[in-house]
Each structure stands twice: as C-alpha cells, then as structure tokens.
Amino acid sequence: MTNQTITAPKGFQAAAVKAGLKHSGALDLGLIVADRPCTAAAVFTTNKIVSAPVVVSREHVRSGKLQAVFVNAGNSNACTGQRGFRDTLAICRQVGRALNIDPHRILVASTGIIGEFLPMEKVRSGIEAALAALRYSPQAGGNLARAILTTDTKKKTAYRKIRLGGKTVQLAGIAKGSGMIAPNMATMLAFITTDADISPALLRRSLSQSAAVTFNKVTVDNHTSTSDTAVVLASGLAGNTRITRQGTDYQKFHQALWQICDDLARQIAADGEGATCAVTVRVTEAANPREAHQAVRAIVDSPLVRCAFFGADPNWGRIVSAIGYSGARFNPDKLTCKVAGVTVFRNGRPTPFNRSQLSRKMKARQWQVHVCLGAGKYEDFCYTCDLSHGYVTINADYHT
Known part of the structure; x- marks a missing residue:
C-alpha cells in the first residue's frame, strides 16, 4: 500500500510499543528517528504550568536542529518537580546513546495524567523495545499514530504531496487531542515530517503562522493543557533547491x-x-x-450554546445573547445568524424556518454557525463540537 504516514517523507523511521504506561495495555510509547539532523521548528503550550518535557524541548529546538522525537502517552510528567526534569533528560541521554545522536537534538513529548512520576523502569524498557522496532514502513507510522492517543477515539493523520522545482516533496502528520482542548494550543500533540529542504527561519515562520489559524482555532472545553507540542522535522532529502526566501516554493510549502x-x-x-x-x-x-x-469565543465558550448543538436545537437566542455579552461592537438591528446554512435571525429579528428540517441538518457530523455583525470588515472562526452527556461521563471518570 502507498505510505501516507509520518514515515512516508524520505529519511524517517518510527516505532511504537506497549510499555505499560496506559492502564489499557495499549501502545503508549514511541519514537520518530531521522537518518540525519533535520531542520526543526516547534510551538508549545501557552499555559504557565508546563511539563518538564515542554521546558526541555523548548530549549532543544532553539537551535533549529533535531534528529529524534520521543513520545509517551498515559503520563504527562507535568508538575513533577526536579525529578521530572531528571527523567526527561535521562530519556534524551538513553535515546542519544543508542542512536549516536546528540541528546540536545532530541525532543520529548508526554501526555496523560498530571502530577505522577514517570515509571522510569517501564520507560527505559520501552525505549529499548522501540529502538529495536524502528522501521520505515507505513505500519510503523500507523502504530505511532495510535500510541499517542489518550481519550481519543480514533487516530488522526494527514498527508500532502507537492512539487518543488521538479522534485516531489512529501509532508505527513499525526496528532492526538480530544479533551482539555482550547485555543492557544490544546492538550494536543502533533508531529509532522517532511523531506523538504528549507531554512530554520522559514520553517519556524510557516509553522507559527499555520498553528495560529489551525491548532489555535480549536476548542472542546476551553481548557489549555500543560503539555501541548507541535513539531515539524524537515530532512531535506527530497532534493529540492533549499527554500531560503519567501518566493513561490515557500508559498507552495x-x-x-x-x-x-x-x-x-x-x-x-470532530473527536472531542x-x-x-x-x-x-x-x-x-x-x-x-x-x-x-x-465574538467567536463567546459563542464557542458557552455551555448553553454547545448543549444546544448536542440537542440539534437551532436555539439562536443563546447564540445572539452570547454575542451580546462578548464585548464586540455591533448594531443589534444589523445582526444576522445562520445555523447549518439556514438563516434563523436577520437584521435583529428572528426569521421563519422549518425547525424540524433544520434540526435534521444539525444531526450531521459537520456543519457551521455563521454570525454577521455588520460592524466592519474583519472575521474570525473556531473549530468546536457539541457538549454531550459523554463529555461529562468521560471527565468524571478520567483521572488527570
């Protein structure tokens, strides 16, 4: 089969193993390893409470070069004091020694329970097993996409192929995130590999701008995590002319x-x-x-609005009242609102619509709410989901 996992771009291996960090016994520890040092860029949580892996990884990526990524799920190694830092650095040393890589060129990402120490015996054994399992195969990439999940119900992958200067360039990504998701990153991890040849400055610019209008536009519960990390590794093995300026090749990339x-x-x-x-x-x-x-945040942060989404209830009153307390300026007589493509409120007044038909549209897996303030030319958006009984059940039972 055609490889569209994170091992598809030239120069990347991956592995995932069961180290015993998840109570379920599922895959929970993995590695991404490049054949040579990569141009790298990363963005991290904006929470002032950050995990040891985030602090260490921020420092390691500062050089713009990485060659390996360690990731585990089931334990975030957050709020663990100096021991948490020692454990993170020990992971870097173990992986670095085994692969003959500078430990400072290794990024560490952890997700899961906050405030518990990593069981380092399990971690060390897991690293040994993952090193032995490293492969360039799509199976290896797919396994890692599953290993990073916590309360997620499905793996999250993406792939693109482009042409730069007559050369084929591949980009592939995996992510996890389901709860503790809010703008300015979320409890999410994202790992992206590419074989493009690009300068560190432009890779940082591209990732920063991309994250601002994608990962930072997601909210499930308006709760920003301690461990959020999104990283891109570029091996440069595609053979394209190195991207060093913001020309056509940069725009394509x-x-x-x-x-x-x-x-x-x-x-x-969608997997909130x-x-x-x-x-x-x-x-x-x-x-x-x-x-x-x-205005966007007032809508998506409202539990009443999100519960109406779950009930497939076109309750425009909750939406327009959220706009009213948002702090955004607008003329109420010009306010318009559409739900799932149906105008329910126009120029300050409700409009006639078939409630049962609209409710059926709201039971689709994906749809939109569009509010027009009529006060200027600027816009914004957010990706969110409904707030269901399931969310309460999951978070009442899940120990963080």
Missing part, C-alpha cells in the same frame, strides 16, 4: 503545511470527548480582529 495542520485540527475538533458533531463557528463583519475573536 507553506500552503501544504497549513493544510496538514488544518486537517489535523479539524480531526481533533463525547462529541457527536463538529461545528465551525464563523463571525464576519466585525469592527476589528480583536472583536471578531471575542
């Missing part, structure tokens, strides 16, 4: 990277804990970008 990030972000929203539908909320004609953002 940036478009493909944005598509990877957007694809993964949409999958995260207990979600039955994914909803894109868009606000247009705001007075300025800040107020467009305020």
Whole structure:
C-alpha cells in the first residue's frame, strides 16, 4: 500500500510499543528517528504550568536542529518537580546513546495524567523495545499514530504531496487531542515530517503562522493543557533547491503545511470527548480582529450554546445573547445568524424556518454557525463540537 504516514517523507523511521504506561495495555510509547539532523521548528503550550518535557524541548529546538522525537502517552510528567526534569533528560541521554545522536537534538513529548512520576523502569524498557522496532514502513507510522492517543477515539493523520522545482516533496502528520482542548494550543500533540529542504527561519515562520489559524482555532472545553507540542522535522532529502526566501516554493510549502495542520485540527475538533458533531463557528463583519475573536469565543465558550448543538436545537437566542455579552461592537438591528446554512435571525429579528428540517441538518457530523455583525470588515472562526452527556461521563471518570 502507498505510505501516507509520518514515515512516508524520505529519511524517517518510527516505532511504537506497549510499555505499560496506559492502564489499557495499549501502545503508549514511541519514537520518530531521522537518518540525519533535520531542520526543526516547534510551538508549545501557552499555559504557565508546563511539563518538564515542554521546558526541555523548548530549549532543544532553539537551535533549529533535531534528529529524534520521543513520545509517551498515559503520563504527562507535568508538575513533577526536579525529578521530572531528571527523567526527561535521562530519556534524551538513553535515546542519544543508542542512536549516536546528540541528546540536545532530541525532543520529548508526554501526555496523560498530571502530577505522577514517570515509571522510569517501564520507560527505559520501552525505549529499548522501540529502538529495536524502528522501521520505515507505513505500519510503523500507523502504530505511532495510535500510541499517542489518550481519550481519543480514533487516530488522526494527514498527508500532502507537492512539487518543488521538479522534485516531489512529501509532508505527513499525526496528532492526538480530544479533551482539555482550547485555543492557544490544546492538550494536543502533533508531529509532522517532511523531506523538504528549507531554512530554520522559514520553517519556524510557516509553522507559527499555520498553528495560529489551525491548532489555535480549536476548542472542546476551553481548557489549555500543560503539555501541548507541535513539531515539524524537515530532512531535506527530497532534493529540492533549499527554500531560503519567501518566493513561490515557500508559498507552495507553506500552503501544504497549513493544510496538514488544518486537517489535523479539524480531526481533533470532530473527536472531542463525547462529541457527536463538529461545528465551525464563523463571525464576519466585525469592527476589528480583536472583536471578531471575542465574538467567536463567546459563542464557542458557552455551555448553553454547545448543549444546544448536542440537542440539534437551532436555539439562536443563546447564540445572539452570547454575542451580546462578548464585548464586540455591533448594531443589534444589523445582526444576522445562520445555523447549518439556514438563516434563523436577520437584521435583529428572528426569521421563519422549518425547525424540524433544520434540526435534521444539525444531526450531521459537520456543519457551521455563521454570525454577521455588520460592524466592519474583519472575521474570525473556531473549530468546536457539541457538549454531550459523554463529555461529562468521560471527565468524571478520567483521572488527570
């Protein structure tokens, strides 16, 4: 079969094993290893409470070079003090020694329970098993996509292929994220590989801009995690002329990277804990970008609105009242709202619509809410989902 996993771009191996970090006994520890040092860029959580892996990885990626990624699920190694840092550095040393890689060129990402120490005996054994299992195969890439999951119900993958200067360039990504998801990253991990040859500065620019309009536009529960990490490794083995300026090749690459990030972000929203539908909320004609953002956030952060999504209830009153307290300026007599493509409120008044037909549309897996403020030319959006009984059940039972 055609490889469209993170091992598809030239120069990358992956592995995933069962180290015993998840109570379920599922795959929970993995590696991505490049044949040579890669140009690298990463973005991390904005939470002031950050895990040891995030602190260490921020420092390691500062050079713009990485060659390996270690990841585990089931334990986030967050709020674990100095021992957490020692354990993270020990992981880097073990992987580095085995692969003859500088430990400072290894990124560590962990997700799962907060406040518990990593069981390092299991981790060390897991690393040994993962090193032995490294492969360039699609099976290896697919296994890693499963290993990083926690409360997710399905793996999240994306792939793009483009032509740069007559050379084929591949990009592939995997992600996890289902709960503790909010704008400014989420409890999410994303790993992207590419064989493009690109400068560190432009790779950082492309990832930063892509994350701002994809991963940072997702919310499931307005709760920002301690461990969020998104990283891109570029092996440079595609043979394209190195991208060093913002010309045509850069724009093609940036478009493909944005598509990877957007694809993964949409999958995260659709797989929100207990979600039955994914909803894109868009606000247009705001007075300025800040107020467009305020209006979007007021809608997606409202439990009442999100419960109405779950009930397939076209409750425009909850939406327009959220806009009313958002802080965004608008003329109520110009406010318009569409739900699943149906106008339910126009120029400050409700409009006639077939409630049962619209309710059926809202039972689809994906649909949109569009609010027009009529106050300017700016817009913003967010990917979200409904708030169901399932979300409460999962988070009442899941120990974080």
